[in-house]
Amino acid sequence: MHVVKLAKLKLADSEIPKFSKQLSEIISYVEELDKADFSKTEPTSQTTGLENVSRQDKRNTETVLSQDEALSGTESVQNGYFVVDAVFESRDE
Amino acid sequence: MDILWWMLYLNQEMNKKMNIPLTIKETQEGLIKKKFSAVQLVDAYLARIEKFDKRINSFLTMSDELAYLQAKEVDRKIEDLGKEALERNPLLGVTVAHKDLFLTKGLRTTAGSKVLENYVPVYSATVVKRLENAGTITLGKTNCDAWAHGASGENSDFGPTKNPWKKEYVPGGSSSGSAAATSAHFSLIATGTDTGGSIRQPANFCGVVGFKPTYGAVSRYGVIAMASSLDSVGHFGLTVEDVEKVFEITKGEDGKDSTVRNIKPKTTNGKFKIGIPKEYFIEGVDPEVEKSVKEAAEIFKSQGVEVVNISLPHTKYAISVYYIVQPAEVSSNLGRYDGIRYGRNRGSFGDEAKRRIMLGTYVLSAGYYDAYYLKAQKVRSKIIEDFENAFKKVDAIIAPVSPTPAFKLGEKAKDPLQMYLADVLTAAANVAGIPGLAIPSGFSNKELPLGFQLMGARFSEHTLFKLGKLYQKTVDWKPKIAFQ
Secondary structure, eight states: OHHHHHTTOOOOGGGHHHHHHHHHHHHHHHGGGGGSOOTTSOOOSOSSOOOSOOOOSOOOGGGOOOHHHHHTTOSOEETTEEOOOOSSOOOOO | OHHHHHHHHHHHHHHHTSOOOSSHHHHHHHHHTTSSOHHHHHHHHHHHHHHHHHHHOOEEEEOHHHHHHHHHHHHHHHHHHTTHHHHHOTTTTOEEEEETTBOBTTBOOOTTSGGGTTOOOSSOOHHHHHHHHTTOEEEEEEOOSGGGOOSSSTTOTTOOOOOSSOTTBOOOSSSHHHHHHHHTTSOSEEEEEOSSSTTHHHHHHHTSEEEEOOTTTBOOTTBOOSOTTTOOEEEEESSHHHHHHHHHHHBSOOSSOTTOOOOOOOOOOSOOEEEEEGGGSOTTSOHHHHHHHHHHHHHHHHTTOEEEEEOOGGGGGHHHHHHHHHHHHHHHHGGGOSSSSSSOOGGGOOHHHHHHHHHHHHHHSTTTTIIIIIHHHHHHHHHHHHHHHHHHHOSEEEEOSSSSSOOBTTTTTTOHHHHHHTTTTTHHHHHHTOOEEEEEEEEOTTSOEEEEEEEESTTOHHHHHHHHHHHHHHTTOOOOOSOO
16 A cells, blocks of 8 residues: 555555555545536635744743753663664675 | 551552542642642542543643653642642643644644554644643543544554443544543543544544534644644543633634634623524434433423524535535645655554545545535535524524444445444534534433534634533533443
């Protein structure tokens, strides 16, 4: 299932039929939106009507985390950095 | 010395059995008049939770230490300032339980998911801080469907919450623990979120008042995001009056959520008109549910409120719009859980989370975006228009919250689509960003709670509260809890 990879999920082979069926049913249901013609309607992405809300580019200490606080969510840290999976493969010289 | 010990023990036991007040007013009067102290209140609440919550499973994390700290502070303030303490801290002495979606600094927050089973936030949500500053006492974090995905509480990774009225029944979801805790009187107030009905529906199933504010009335800062254009931060209480008092504290700009605006409510002339939307009384709505809503409409009529029929023609598309837009936004918001900075990796997601992430990814993917997501956004405009047209004619809309009263555990759990259809009467309000107030009205033949909801135009909460209080006053509503 292409979406599984796109969504960075992993499914066991045994799970795929169950999820495929459920997702197909849901997609079939929502396709009822095709029944009427909405081609001339403007889309709405959010309901506040607000646009381009901005604030001063000033530091708000209430929303700043210290380095320790920022790193506190995981044990996988080293020298003040988060440890992540290698992006590049090592190449044998 | 034995006598002393015995007296102390008896005193503690008596505190635990005290009749805990059912409203904010009673609680604060009792504290000011020194009928009891805040510490004694906490003793009583915690004893009650200790005794009964194993069978209900409404709490995931208790915060006893914090509660006593805050209670001592409350007692100190009353000692020093007396009645004046209430002016500075309007919710002084009010116990609160937070849905586990609300970040609470230093107190574990799981979102109901194994992914965050060990996550301890380093900051608190705006709503949490504001309630704290107003004098509330935090008792703990409540259970919910994982990531707020659900309408029954059965999607929690930590076991389902039971309906305190009948334990083989669901309390509703996703704010299952908060609704149950309120109706079991484990806390005076509980916070929740409503993205497709997740406050109003469990409130309805548990016989308590549930409030969903206008999208943009209360800051979402520090609340774990589900669907960013639909999430609404609200709460539960036993009376409309109490729920209104809490909203006075939580509402308004905080400089951290750019969708929030302070809006001055328009003055009303006292004469209200309520609309009954025919599309909300479709086949599939339980006759007892329909009867309870029509009876509520009669109550309003008896008080001089005009009740008229209205139509919201695009109601039938609300579920489809919701189940395209919401999973799309969910798939984006849950992208941050990669196990690197916090939490476990994506292998720990439950089935429902995976389902919604995949659905969302699909409708946003290249080649499908126009057919699904863009189309849903267009129909969204139509649903918004339906409500705008209705609110030109009426001040509020009365409707059922759910097609049926609470259903049994396991009844809908195997068919995700059936579970989604349960949102049919609540999701439209989220799609349109309007407020909703769920009010209990009685019980079904099976002794399960019944109720109705009032919906209003954006930022018309004051109208909903006025009407809600009018209803409760007219029927002489006494706050009801599920058991003593």
